[in-house]
Amino acid sequence: MTSKELSDNDVINYLISHSDFFVRHPEQLEVLKVSNKNGSVTSLVNHQVNVLKDRNTQLKAKLYELISFAEENEKIMSQVFELTLQLCQISHVANVTKHFGLFVKKSFDSDMFKIVLPQYDNLDSSQSVLCVGLDKEKEFLSIFKDFINNSVPICGRLKKEKLDFIFGKYAYKVGSCVILPIGEHANKGLLVFASFDENRFNPEISTDLLSRLTHILDRKFNKTFHSTLVQKVQS
Numbered sequence: 001m002t003s004k005e006l007s008d009n010d011v012i013n014y015l016i017s018h019s020d021f022f023v024r025h026p027e028q029l030e031v032l033k034v035s036n037k038n039g040s041v042t043s044l045v046n047h048q049v050n051v052l053k054d055r056n057t058q059l060k061a062k063l064y065e066l067i068s069f070a071e072e073n074e075k076i077m078s079q080v081f082e083l084t085l086q087l088c089q090i091s092h093v094a095n096v097t098k099h100f101g102l103f104v105k106k107s108f109d110s111d112m113f114k115i116v117l118p119q120y121d122n123l124d125s126s127q128s129v130l131c132v133g134l135d136k137e138k139e140f141l142s143i144f145k146d147f148i149n150n151s152v153p154i155c156g157r158l159k160k161e162k163l164d165f166i167f168g169k170y171a172y173k174v175g176s177c178v179i180l181p182i183g184e185h186a187n188k189g190l191l192v193f194a195s196f197d198e199n200r201f202n203p204e205i206s207t208d209l210l211s212r213l214t215h216i217l218d219r220k221f222n223k224t225f226h227s228t229l230v231q232k233v234q235s
Contacts, residue, residue, distance in 0.1 A: 080216075087100070087220055090220075093117075093123050093220070093221065096217075096221075097123070097128065100213075100217065104128070111173070111194060112174065112195075113192060114128060115128060115129050115192075115217070116130045116140075116166060116191075117130070117131055117188070117189040117221070118131070118188075118189065119132065130166060140165065144162070147181070148185050148186050151184060151185045152181070153179065153180045153210070155176070155202060155207065156201065157175070157198060167194065175195055175197050175198035177192060177193065177195075177201055178205070178207060179191070180207060182217050183214075183218045188217070188221040189221065191217065
């Protein structure tokens with residue numbers, strides 16, 4: 001059989017059967033030519049070196065990204081710890097929401113955010129707080145019925161009625177949201193983060209850190225929505 005009669009498969013099968021071929025004939029690596037991603041021809045050795053360089057660059061970039069992410073998480077966790085210490089010294093719910101709102105603005109990349117709460121004494125709705133009085137309680141339980149029953153965070157694009165209830169006249173600005181229950185079956189309210197970007201809060205993101213914030217609020221809030229209405233929603 002002459003070289004002209006060899007097919008690609010013949011060559012491939014031969015090299016598979018003789019995996020030490022280039023060990024025995026290293027000089028052949030220099031004469032083999034391959035095309036790189038920009039179309040230029042180079043030797044196999046140079047090609048492998050370039051591939052390894054590119055892979056090394058990618059690994060370094062990924063490592064720096066992971067380090068940066070870890071440092072950012074450590075910073076936030078430190079701030080969460082400080083927040084917890086501050087809230088331990090606060091007894092009034094209005095001061096709790098005030099300090100919590102300042103913490104969110106400082107620590108999280110969120111265009112808008114709301115703490116949705118039942119009506120407390122001396123607590124009014126504000127830029128970061130939505131108080132749900134008795135006149136709005138049934139509407140709240142109806143709109144968020146499925147969320148209350150499931151009691152798990154939801155991320156993504158919300159229906160208009162939910163956005164309207166939470167953000168009112170600013171609902172049109174919201175592209176994506178993450179909503180977390182405060183307390184079991186959201187009996188102490190909701191924690192809501194919103195972004196103008198439709199893809200910022202998507203169903204794939206982790207909500208572990210945000211859930212820890214709801215646990216902190218759960219410990220601080222003592223009153224709940226009327227349990228009879230919550231039971232009706234769940235039944």
